[in-house]
Amino acid sequence: MSRKANDLYKAYDLYKEGSALLKKAGITDWEYDCRVLLEWTCGVSRMDLLLEPDKEIPEEQKNRFLSYLNKRALHEPLQYLIGEWEFMGMPFKVNPSVLIPRQDTEVLIEWILEREGKHCVETDEKQELKLLDVCTGSGCIAISLDSMLPARSGKRVNTEALDISKDALQTAMDNNILNQTHVNFIESNMFEKIDRTYDIMVSNPPYIPTEVVEGLMAEVVQFEPRIALDGMEDGLFFYRILAKDGRKHLSKGGRLYLEIGHDQGRTVPEILQKEGFSEIEVKKDFAGNDRCVRAVFPG
Ligand code: GLN
Numbered sequence: 001m002s003r004k005a006n007d008l009y010k011a012y013d014l015y016k017e018g019s020a021l022l023k024k025a026g027i028t029d030w031e032y033d034c035r036v037l038l039e040w041t042c043g044v045s046r047m048d049l050l051l052e053p054d055k056e057i058p059e060e061q062k063n064r065f066l067s068y069l070n071k072r073a074l075h076e077p078l079q080y081l082i083g084e085w086e087f088m089g090m091p092f093k094v095n096p097s098v099l100i101p102r103q104d105t106e107v108l109i110e111w112i113l114e115r116e117g118k119h120c121v122e123t124d125e126k127q128e129l130k131l132l133d134v135c136t137g138s139g140c141i142a143i144s145l146d147s148m149l150p151a152r153s154g155k156r157v158n159t160e161a162l163d164i165s166k167d168a169l170q171t172a173m174d175n176n177i178l179n180q181t182h183v184n185f186i187e188s189n190m191f192e193k194i195d196r197t198y199d200i201m202v203s204n205p206p207y208i209p210t211e212v213v214e215g216l217m218a219e220v221v222q223f224e225p226r227i228a229l230d231g232m233e234d235g236l237f238f239y240r241i242l243a244k245d246g247r248k249h250l251s252k253g254g255r256l257y258l259e260i261g262h263d264q265g266r267t268v269p270e271i272l273q274k275e276g277f278s279e280i281e282v283k284k285d286f287a288g289n290d291r292c293v294r295a296v297f298p299g
Contacts, residue, residue, distance in 0.1 A: 012053030025073035041065040075218035088144040097167035101140040134203035136161035139172030204259035205238035243275040252299030265290025
């Protein structure tokens with residue numbers, strides 16, 4: 001921005017210049033991101049921009065806007081800049097220690113709510129469902145299910161969630177408080193510290209092959225936690241553990257729900273089948289890509 005320090009800054013001018021800067025930096029949704037940052041730093045909403053384009057922005061707010069804008073121009077994710085993001089209509093605190101909750105993962109949650117709702121009608125033997133979320137990150141899966149599954153299944157839900165990262169767990173615990181849910185968090189490298197069995201196991205593990213991680217967009221590769229993305233050589237490392245060790249922690253007839261990469265719709269079911277899982281199904285996301293797998297552990 002090439003203005004003199006004592007110039008007055010009008011809201012719409014800031015928006016125009018800010019969005020042009022983001023566009024030049026190659027930010028995909030430059031106008032949206034600029035509007036969000038303007039609202040976040042200066043309290044100027046989209047409606048304000050239309051109704052009061054000449055509103056003067058105080059120097060201090062303008063500087064705040066510019067500093068966030070410059071970070072965004074360097075591809076720092078919008079979600080980390082504003083520190084909070086919505087998942088399943090619920091607020092989640094996010095920071096670089098956790099993966100940003102994705103819309104694709106909402107497909108997994110909706111599927112679980114639908115299937116476990118049905119399951120309850122079909123086989124109504126238990127009063128309480130024990131649920132484990134493996135690699136919980138921000139806690140978005142465990143927390144949204146802990147909040148929504150009781151009403152959908154007609155049962156009490158006892159939710160636990162694990163992660164290897166202390167920092168991720170701290171964020172997940174903050175999110176548990178923020179959403180007034182009752183998830184119990186466990187610091188554990190996969191199943192190392194787990195000694196009970198569950199009716200439902202869910203996981204969105206790191207599933208990107210190591211050599212693919214480097215080629216991901218700057219927002220992801222430079223800012224999101226590598227540990228939450230990297231699924232080792234072929235991207236299937238954690239699915240093998242989930243199948244092999246996860247089955248030891250599923251009750252008879254327990255259900256395993258996984259998010260998978262778009263090209264893992266054949267390999268992950270194969271791994272599950274080898275470990276004795278049955279009724280394996282694959283579900284697509286909004287873009288038509290394979291995205292979720294459901295399997296039953298017959299016991
Ligand atoms: N469970 C979290 C999510 O779905 C984190 C997943 C991960 O770290 N791979 O966003």
